[in-house]
Amino acid sequence: MALAxxxxxxxxxxxSDRIRHSGGLADGLAPGSLAVHQDDFYAIALAGRFDVVCYWNGFGVGSDADQRRLLLRVADEWLRPGGVALVDVFNPFVWxxxxxxxxxxxxxxxxxxxHDLREVTRFDPVTCTATDTWWESSDPGRPITQTLRCYTPADLALLLTGTGLTLTALVVGDQVLSPVEPRPRFSDLLRDNHEYLAVLRLTG
Ligand SMILES: C[S@@+](CC[C@H](N)C(=O)[O-])C[C@H]1O[C@@H](n2cnc3c(N)ncnc32)[C@H](O)[C@@H]1O
Incomplete structure (x- = not known):
């Protein structure tokens, strides 16, 4: 919505049905500038191709195979040649x-x-997944848990193998890092930011 x-x-x-709340937010936009679909991004057929595909704050839900299936859709079906995917990735060092x-x-x-909420966070170093559990303080018997696969930039680069996408930059806080050149400092990725924005260019 902000991009539109x-x-x-x-x-x-x-x-999810959250998308139904987007209706009023579209008021005042130029006609045709926003199309919303309540659908599964693993299944939906979209007409046309895009300069940019964004996935904010959700990549890592599911298995490595799920992530690769989505990346292949981004590369093979949605991006124009030379297009770029902007993907928030959960940072295992901070989790x-x-x-x-x-x-x-x-x-x-x-x-x-x-709301009066409690949250407990766990991290499994073998599967590199964070488990985030929330519950209403008055109702501890009904917790809601999400499990998030976290990827180091090196892991992400391996995940991209064969997809046609290349990790070309990382946006970490207010810094843009190259995946290959020496880093000016490491604390942003080691301690300060629980996710980073991966810039994935269609090169294949
Ligand atoms: C953590 S939320 C982030 C929401 C939003 N992008 C933001 O930044 O506020 C991740 C979103 O991805 C949606 N999502 C997860 N799996 C999906 C799928 N297979 N197809 C479409 N949307 C999905 C969830 O319903 C959720 O709204």
């Missing part, structure tokens, strides 16, 4: 440092936030 408001022509795919953290989020009615 910034003047880009956007096609959005979202599997690992959160293993065992137990957070308590208290309500803030003045800000319109009424």
């Amino acid at each position: 408001q910034a003047g880009y022509s956007v096609t959005a795919v979202e599997i 690992a440092s959160w293993d065992g953290d137990d957070e308590h989020l208290t309500p803030d009615p003045a800000a319109g936030y009424d």
Whole structure:
């Protein structure tokens, strides 16, 4: 939605009914600048190709095979030649440092936030997955858990093998890093940012 408001022509795919809340946000946009689909991005058939494919804050849900299936769709079906995919990737270094953290989020009615929530984060160093579990403080018997496969940039580059996509840059906080040149400093990826934006160019 923010991209459409910034003047880009956007096609959005979202599997959940959250997408139904996008209706009013499209008011004032140029006709045809936003197409929304409530659908599965593993299954949907989209007409045409795109200069840019974005996946914000979700890559890593599912198995390595799922991720590769999606990357192949991005490369083979959705991107124009020379196009670029911008993909948020969960950073294992920071998620690992959160293993065992137990957070308590208290309500803030003045800000319109009424929930009293607990969160426990675990990290499995064998599968390189973070497990993030949330529950209402008053209802600990109904936890909701998400499991997130985290990829180091080196792992991500291996995952891309054979997809036609190449990792050409990493955006970490306010820094743009090259995957091959020496890094000015490491703390951004080691400690400060739980995800980084991978710039994947269609080169194959
Ligand atoms: C963590 S949320 C991020 C949402 C949004 N991009 C943002 O930054 O606020 C990941 C989103 O991906 C959606 N999603 C997960 N699997 C999907 C699939 N197979 N097809 C389409 N959307 C999917 C989820 O429903 C969820 O809304």
